[in-house]
Amino acid sequence: MGWESGRELRPLIHLMLPLCVHWIAEEMTVSVLVDVTTRALCPGESTCSEAIYINGLQQTIVGIFKMVVLPVLGQLADEYGRKPLLLLTLSTTIFPFTLLAINESKEFVYAYYVVRTISNILSQGSIFCISVAYAADVVVESKRAAAFSWITGLFSASHVLGNVLARFLPEKYIFEVSIALLILCPVYMKLFLTETVKPTPKQDHHSSCINKTFKVVHNRYNSLRYAATIVINSSMLKNVSLVLFFYELGMSGINSVLLYYLKSAFGFNKNQFSEILMMVGIGSIVSQMVVLPLLNPLVGEKVILSTALLASIAYALLYGLAWASWVPYLSASFGVIYVLVKPSTYAIISKASSSTDQGKAQGFIAGVQSIASLLSPLAMSPLTSWFLSSNAPFNCKGFSIICASLCMVVALCCAWMLKPKTPSNSDIEENAENIEAPLLS
Template sequence: MEEYRIGELRHILTMVFLSGFAIFLVRPVMTDVTVAAVCSGINDSCSLAVYLTGVQQVTVGLGTMVMMPVIGSLSDRYGIKALLTLPMCLSILPPAILGYRRDTNFFFAFYITKTLFDMVCRGAVDCLSQAYVAKNVQGKKRIAMFGVLAGVKTISGVFATFSARFLPVASTFQYSMKARFGFKKNDFAELFLLDHIIGSTSQLFILPILVSAIGERWVLSTGLLMEFLNAACLSVAWSAWVPYATTVLVPGAMFVMPSICGIASRQVGSGEQGKVQGCLAGVKSLAGVLAPCIFSPLTALFLSENAPFYFPGFSLLCIAFSLMIGFLLSLLLKDLHSPLVNKAINKTS
């Protein structure tokens, strides 16, 4: 990768860093805030908190499934920078609501507002920044630049999570791990911090080397296999240290999307990068719609006293099986000729 490319993309990288920092700063405390607002007493695993998260994911997924291809296509026509204004502006209000108060009424105001805004905005920054990189970086260097882009966002998670680890919940605002091991804000922050440090290192340094050595498709398969092992280990976690130990498998998750974006972007010209990245984001959103419909009730059931058998991590095991299916399908992945891809993209749009 040529050094001047990094310099030319510094503005988009800065935007990705700052938006990622804002997202990751509040992520470790959201579980505590949600439980405190909707669960009574000291109950750390009430079903309402699980279902609220699932409903939000389904609703947002339906919205972004429709909006991401539209936004990607509009960016090809009116410019990526102009389309980035929408998600950057709308993302300000929801955290400001919780910044004012965190009681039940204000939490639901935050919940509704964020759900509505995320239907339009979630994933837009990632989608448009990937399209921008695809338009400005050509050839085999593109996948490495996708890794840098993802690495910058993950580095923002390092700084944000490090800050959240030492900030009290009141200063920051004013998944089954919590239910099983009693994880609190600091535990989530420490876990996320490890994820982000390992992930950013792998995206910035290991991913480009692997792509050059074994190619994008094998990097994708390797990442899916590591994700399967991670989910399988977490599903049978017997102690609180197991989630920390499985962070060694985090690079797998970090390899998947840059590889997919790189493989897809090489099938179309620079004038259709917004469209193809929007279609990818739309498919990802569709998965975000289907997954909560299946896994949220499953998680709530196996964390309750009415579980058919004792296996608190059963939903994670099901996720591991789905990742294994994805891994097996990636082994069958073949090159697509550009006309076929363009036809599919135009039909989807």
């Protein structure tokens, strides 16, 4: 299995190598950002409500715009190629960290949040969606689950390496090193990545600016409607959308407040954040690169998905009920299993979509997830801040995380209703004329 998977993944080398470096560069800043933002916005305090609220606001704004941007980027990747879209999304992440490398004052932290919000609108989720579509172009259907698990496993491996760097590299050098690695990624991809999609030829070169603008808006509407038709007319894609919506509703809310919760409740710092993230990452590498490719042919994506969702429920409950500083480490261990949610759903979506609609389906469902990511901080930010304060109605600092676990329970119920089958595109062929119209012309 390992040798066969290795051969199947050879065409992905020039995709996965720069992605790995990119994720390392981003991850090495995560544990440091909590201290940097807390120090700038709430000097001398361990709890910073302002940082929690700004993170929640940022996530909400990103979610609002991603609802439109992700499906659009997915369709652009189908029409104009994966490579230019990857170059665009990877490049946007360079600028926010440049601001913090220059200065970590309150003003620069605010500027960082603004630029990072714009960057996340373009890059958060879209890099994964376009990468998965690229993998679907070059890997046969029977091997795609293994390919997707290797991509997400590489994501975990990158997190481990990023946290190792964050753990041992002096804080004053972290942003500089991160920026250098982030610049390297698009340069490498520009030089070595091979395009898998033949771009749609441009038309109407002599049209007026007004006509071109109208046509762009009209085609965008048609493309989004067609992507929605693909999902709505497929019971499999529709149920997967519900699973990912409720999973993202809970998990994105947890991720937006988790490190601030640990810092306030248990006094965790950069080193302890890095230790927890490294522990999860190491286990996730094995589960995604070894366990999932071995188990998937035996039990199928549905069983793996359901098991991963059960683990996410345990993960959230243990964090929310943590009664000692060692409990978060135990809770984090369930991350080794719940990380399988993403590769298993990528495989289900890919099987339920035609070869010409990979980007559209992945992008539209990612847009559905973005709705969840914009809704979750509306509840999680004030709830977390309230229960971390001295005005909490009862002593349970992780109450908001317990509430988030209920969303994963709903996702699990939806996953049980999935009925994997061979995709049939007969229901959407009548809308095929929408494919012919490029998004930009």
